[in-house]
Amino acid sequence: MLPSGTEKTGHQVDKATTGWVNGFVGVVIFSGSLPATRVAVMDFDPVFLTVARAAIAGLLALALLLMFREKRPARGDLFSLAIVAFGVVVGFPLLTALALEHVTSAHSIVFVGLLPLATAIFAVLRGGERPRPAFWLFSCLGSALVGGYALSQGVTASPVGDALMLAAIVACGLGYAEGAKLSRRLGGWQVISWALVLSLPVMLVLVFSTMPPSLAGVGGAAWAGLAYVSLFSMLIGFVFWYRGLALGGIAAVGQLQLLQPFFGLVLAASLLHEQVSVSMLVVTLGVVLCVAGARMFAK
Template sequence: MSSRAPLAPYAAVAVTVLSWAAAFPAIRLALRELQPVPLAAARFAVAALLVLGWLAWRRPQRPALPDLLRFALCGLIGIAAYNILLNTGQRTVAAGAASFIVNTAPILTALLARLALGERFGARGWAGTLVSFAGIALIASAQPGGLAFGAGASLVLGSALCMACYVVLQKPLVARHGALACTAWTLLAGALWLSPWLPDAAGELPQAGAATVATVIGLGVLPAAIGYATWTTALGHFGAARATNFLYLVPPVATAIAVPLLGETPGPQTLLGGAVAIAGVVLVNTRGRAGSASAEPPAPRRVPS
């Protein structure tokens, strides 16, 4: 029994990477029959049902009013706005390209933390930022409209900015309520913000095929609920610094899944841009890492994906 125990954290990492990576091609697949915002509303309605079940089971401490308002803001920015921008952008941006762009959220988080929280961001951080955004420019130039305002790639980059804002906003909440409870309250808030589009989703889903309906349910269950739970397990075993390194696998895996599922084969420019973007993220994430493994982990970037 003890010889099998070390496999559990690696299994948790595998589930996290696969579920978060599969979200990008799954969104592209569902967008063939659903509009972007109703898709987000339906997906998080499914997630909200799971969240309500978890809250009834675990009964975490209810947040005070100031924290409830902050959770509402987290749900607005990190769930509703993130998914509206991501889904709309993915109408024209390939799944692999979108995953590489979203993977730069830690850099945007570090920049916002520098501005809002006064955290250090030295020469290594700025160099990594420049490298990563050079990679984004390469990816975007291979997508329709490039990085022009309103183009798909710019909307996906906007979703990454939303995720960065969410991480900074959520940071004090994690210390008070714990990672899983924070995710539950944020997902529930996001579902409420998206609920006005549920009637549209209810009108579109009956006309969609069974594969699309199954995809929506899968998006509500796997990346948000199961993926976050397994990510929390990985964080507890490996620590934040080491566990975050596994997330560099998400864009390549998303790209690989999109090839058979969607027939999207990335071109050399997208692959080169993705490699450059990840190199920049690695450069930023490894600055001053000494002693960071025991620090409070940031909220995962892939919750809404």
């Protein structure tokens, strides 16, 4: 029989590995969000798209909560759920949809490389985590690599689009860290579900007030984009993502987001036929090494 200390260490390793696997699945799902949004805003107004995706996901979340008879969150959790709703239900989707009216999805995706650093900062401010100094070195280096790639692609192409993307990153980092902290008590899918349900009444009102007079001109690709961001980006992805952050550590697992721009760029190139530089491969390799280094020194 193994010593109790060894069993505890093994349990911690399994828990961390499970967290990283869940986080990776979440990142892969989220990688399709910006390309799908880019397709959807070609036929949908950005504000309508934002509230429609939140309303659809909110109705699905409500059905899940009722089906599994989940206990209502405590009154003290409502403030945290409101932050999650502000950051990932409204803030990030709306700001990115507005940004994608000014920039391509390939251009916007590289800004997501700043999201791990934003998430790590909020993990310290809101989650109480204290990564080792070397962690910040790898996190900043990974963000710098992605930021440098963005500069090489022409980051000043649209100041308005770039400013909206930066604001989206801040809102999303806050929502990720707050939701992960809360999911340690409520569970990953429960947190995003309650956040969606909390915002559902307002979203439903806004859906009907912003709905275009006719949807006849909306193409199949735009409907598919709306379906993806509603089901996968707004709900299913968070089931894996919040579970990964809660088990593996917000700051540590959050570094997986450094890979998201490059998954997204592949989708942008293959599905939207947007031009992607071959230098992406070199930067991707550097980012992978930074993620590995950040994981090593996260705690």
